[in-house]
Amino acid sequence: MQAMVLDRAGGKLSLREVAMPVPDDRQLLLRVRACGVCRTDLHIVDAELERPKLPLIPGHQIVGEAEDGRRLGVPWLGWTDGECRYCASGRENLCDAARFTGYDIDGGYAEWVVADERYCLPLPEGFDDLQVAPLLCAGLIGYRSLRLVGDGERLGLYGFGASAHIVAQLAAHEGRRVFAFTRDGDVEAQAFARELGAEWAGSGAPPEELDAAIIFAPAGELIPAALRAIAKGGSVVCAGIHMSDIPSFPYELLWGERLLRSVANLTRRDGEEFLALAPRVPVRTHVETCPLVRANEALDKLRRGDVRGALVLIP
Ligand SMILES: [Zn+2]
Numbered sequence: 001m002q003a004m005v006l007d008r009a010g011g012k013l014s015l016r017e018v019a020m021p022v023p024d025d026r027q028l029l030l031r032v033r034a035c036g037v038c039r040t041d042l043h044i045v046d047a048e049l050e051r052p053k054l055p056l057i058p059g060h061q062i063v064g065e066a067e068d069g070r071r072l073g074v075p076w077l078g079w080t081d082g083e084c085r086y087c088a089s090g091r092e093n094l095c096d097a098a099r100f101t102g103y104d105i106d107g108g109y110a111e112w113v114v115a116d117e118r119y120c121l122p123l124p125e126g127f128d129d130l131q132v133a134p135l136l137c138a139g140l141i142g143y144r145s146l147r148l149v150g151d152g153e154r155l156g157l158y159g160f161g162a163s164a165h166i167v168a169q170l171a172a173h174e175g176r177r178v179f180a181f182t183r184d185g186d187v188e189a190q191a192f193a194r195e196l197g198a199e200w201a202g203s204g205a206p207p208e209e210l211d212a213a214i215i216f217a218p219a220g221e222l223i224p225a226a227l228r229a230i231a232k233g234g235s236v237v238c239a240g241i242h243m244s245d246i247p248s249f250p251y252e253l254l255w256g257e258r259l260l261r262s263v264a265n266l267t268r269r270d271g272e273e274f275l276a277l278a279p280r281v282p283v284r285t286h287v288e289t290c291p292l293v294r295a296n297e298a299l300d301k302l303r304r305g306d307v308r309g310a311l312v313l314i315p
């Protein structure tokens, strides 16, 4: 089969003819119908995450078709041990031995993939393959971040990419007011955010105090900026797997019971809850497509911030 393979972190993906994967007892063989491109893929390719298996086929927003015709989603959480103290307390996203799709296990930048059936997610009707792919990480991590940030009414979203464009719709559905922060001068992203329900979009300080903020952009300097923007008792959630170093900031920014935390991975329960909620909103994903063989160009676009909504590869 054809696959885009990473041989060396910090390099480029190579188009390669590789052997078809062979499922073990717990795994299904899935034909890849679409695979979303995530910023995490970019962090892996750019050597910002430490221990990918190599060579690696990236991709963890996989819409696959099983041999019996079922359409299944393969997300980032690919396997857990089920017995560590995290798994035993309903926090499998923090499992010490977790294995992740497109990182520890070959992923969906390929024509076929194998995945542990227990971690595959049934996909909702009413979304075509391209529309549903970004729900599998951008949507899921966004959903988990929104749950963890609390129920503050005025919500700031820092970095208006694939995840924020879905979270904005969930937040509007819950009756929240959304404030979208983009790169300086990115008027196109600001217009896009307003189309999706943001009442304000810009860069710099928001027009009023916020109650909560989610940071999607991998820029550490956004943490003091977001803490400065939120009211007492507010929360800041960092949704990305990697971020540049955080500049030091005065304790005063955290004082007043402000809360700062990260979101790590997902649980299968997050997947079930979010995929049940998405059709009820209904979430509409804005997707740009790219042929699998041009995955490097897709990653370049994401690196430049030149994507409206989400990017999806088609084998
Ligand atoms: Zn575990």
Ligand SMILES: [Zn+2]
Binding pocket: 038, 039, 040, 041, 060, 076, 137, 138
């Ligand atoms: Zn992801």
